[in-house]
Amino acid sequence: MSSKSIAVMASGRGSNLKIILDAEAAGHCPVDVRLVICDKADAKALDIARQAGVPHVIHVNPKDYENREQYDAECADLLDKHGCQWIVLAGYMRILSSAFVRRFRGRIINIHPSILPAFAGAKAVEDALEYGVKASGCTVHLVDEVLDGGPILAQAIVPVLDDDTRDSLHARIQREEHIIYPATLKRMVEEGFTIKGRRVIWSK
Numbered sequence: 001m002s003s004k005s006i007a008v009m010a011s012g013r014g015s016n017l018k019i020i021l022d023a024e025a026a027g028h029c030p031v032d033v034r035l036v037i038c039d040k041a042d043a044k045a046l047d048i049a050r051q052a053g054v055p056h057v058i059h060v061n062p063k064d065y066e067n068r069e070q071y072d073a074e075c076a077d078l079l080d081k082h083g084c085q086w087i088v089l090a091g092y093m094r095i096l097s098s099a100f101v102r103r104f105r106g107r108i109i110n111i112h113p114s115i116l117p118a119f120a121g122a123k124a125v126e127d128a129l130e131y132g133v134k135a136s137g138c139t140v141h142l143v144d145e146v147l148d149g150g151p152i153l154a155q156a157i158v159p160v161l162d163d164d165t166r167d168s169l170h171a172r173i174q175r176e177e178h179i180i181y182p183a184t185l186k187r188m189v190e191e192g193f194t195i196k197g198r199r200v201i202w203s204k
């Protein structure tokens with residue numbers, strides 16, 4: 001298994017997937033996206049992956065499985081079958097079962113649209129606006145059994161403006177996501193890291 005081989009799991013628009021694929025194609029990010037898995041048949045991420053020529057692009061339909069564990073076991077088998085070292089979640093809106101997290105511990109990366117540990121969960125941007133914070137941002141982190149709770153690899157901050165809506169704040173956060181996600185994957189592959197307690201210590 002190559003240390004650069006990654007799978008991306010996505011549920012929606014796929015803008016982070018596209019940025020990663022563009023960075024790979026331009027030689028800016030030394031990853032090899034072997035597999036894209038989507039849980040939604042109409043996810044734009046599927047088209048983006050196919051257009052970019054990702055070797056394996058697969059819709060795994062949750063309705064075909066009795067429960068989360070069975071669904072995740074199918075995805076896990078695909079990830080192993082295609083030799084994926086890293087599992088990169090890019091707007092993947094399903095909670096992973098603990099069996100899945102255990103099987104790939106330390107190899108699952110997520111991006112979340114807030115400065116964790118503030119505003120974990122599916123409504124991070126709305127929650128930050130509603131709370132009235134004056135700054136928010138995004139976090140790249142390892143995935144463990146706690147929702148949005150694993151060790152932090154990178155964060156970027158944006159201001160929250162008085163006239164922000166959910167969409168305007170999310171767009172500002174996504175501009176930062178598109179910078180830090182490929183940059184973090186590059187560091188992960190080229191430098192590596194160790195974990196001390198909750199702290200990620202980059203090797204260079």
Ligand code: GAR
Pocket residue numbers: 010012013014015016017090091092093111112113121122124138174177
């Ligand atoms: C991103 O903003 C990502 O941070 C968020 O979904 C969006 C996906 O955008 N993820 C979560 O909220 C996970 N809890 P994309 O489909 O355009 O990459």
